[in-house]
Amino acid sequence: SQTIHQWPATLVQPVGSPLSLECTVEGTSNPNLYWYRQAAGRGLQLLFYSVGIGQISSEVPQNLSASRPQDRQFILSSKKLLLSDSGFYLCAWRPVGGLYGYTFGSGTRLTVV
Amino acid sequence: QKEVEQDPGPLSVPEGAIVSLNCTYSNSAFQYFMWYRQYSRKGPELLMYTYSSGNKEDGRFTAQVDKSSKYISLFIRDSQPSDSATYLCAMSEGAQKLVFGQGTRLTINP
Numbered sequence: 001s002q003t004i005h006q007w008p009a010t011l012v013q014p015v016g017s018p019l020s021l022e023c024t025v026e027g028t029s030n031p032n033l034y035w036y037r038q039a040a041g042r043g044l045q046l047l048f049y050s051v052g053i054g055q056i057s058s059e060v061p062q063n064l065s066a067s068r069p070q071d072r073q074f075i076l077s078s079k080k081l082l083l084s085d086s087g088f089y090l091c092a093w094r095p096v097g098g099l100y101g102y103t104f105g106s107g108t109r110l111t112v113v
Numbered sequence: 114q115k116e117v118e119q120d121p122g123p124l125s126v127p128e129g130a131i132v133s134l135n136c137t138y139s140n141s142a143f144q145y146f147m148w149y150r151q152y153s154r155k156g157p158e159l160l161m162y163t164y165s166s167g168n169k170e171d172g173r174f175t176a177q178v179d180k181s182s183k184y185i186s187l188f189i190r191d192s193q194p195s196d197s198a199t200y201l202c203a204m205s206e207g208a209q210k211l212v213f214g215q216g217t218r219l220t221i222n223p
Contacts, residue, residue, distance in 0.1 A: 043119075043215035044157075044201070090156050097208050101147045104156035
């Protein structure tokens with residue numbers, strides 16, 4: 001069966017520090033991968049998605065970047081965090097051609113102080 | 114106008130009540146409709162999915178789609194305190210990206 005792992009679960013970082021969040025998927029090949037941010041009281045905001053290794057599409061211009069160095073690995077990064085980067089970050093995957101929904105990871109709660 | 118509109122609530126009902134959660138949308142090309150449940154500090158989990166119009170039932174949950182009105186609903190019968198969560202609707206044209214509603218926070222009071 002397929003599983004998605006996301007870490008760390010919580011993170012407190014100072015303003016201006018770098019960020020690296022990692023997501024891996026097991027039990028499938030060539031998944032579509034997604035990074036979402038969920039701010040308090042707000043919906044899910046799609047940040048990046050990837051349909052293959054090295055293929056990244058950005059939905060919202062911002063202080064973040066994403067990379068997909070391996071088929072089942074998706075990384076969210078920042079060189080210098082801003083206070084506004086605080087939020088709940090979710091990784092998700094979907095099979096290629098999948099029609100019904102994503103499977104989400106357990107999320108990372110990031111607080112920038 | 115947002116593509117998908119969902120009343121954020123919060124919604125508070127007594128245990129055993131029937132709950133109705135709703136979303137409206139503007140894109141008539143949407144064909145695949147989903148409901149996610151998200152417990153506090155957890156990732157959303159897929160609860161139900163439907164294709165096109167009609168009803169789908171799964172235990173105490175019923176998903177309803179009315180494409181003519183661009184309106185989808187999730188009904189929860191005999192609501193339980195364990196149903197307390199945020200419920201997000203989501204939809205897509207096909208294998209494209211999902212578009213999510215804002216989520217409705219639901220509390221079932223014992």
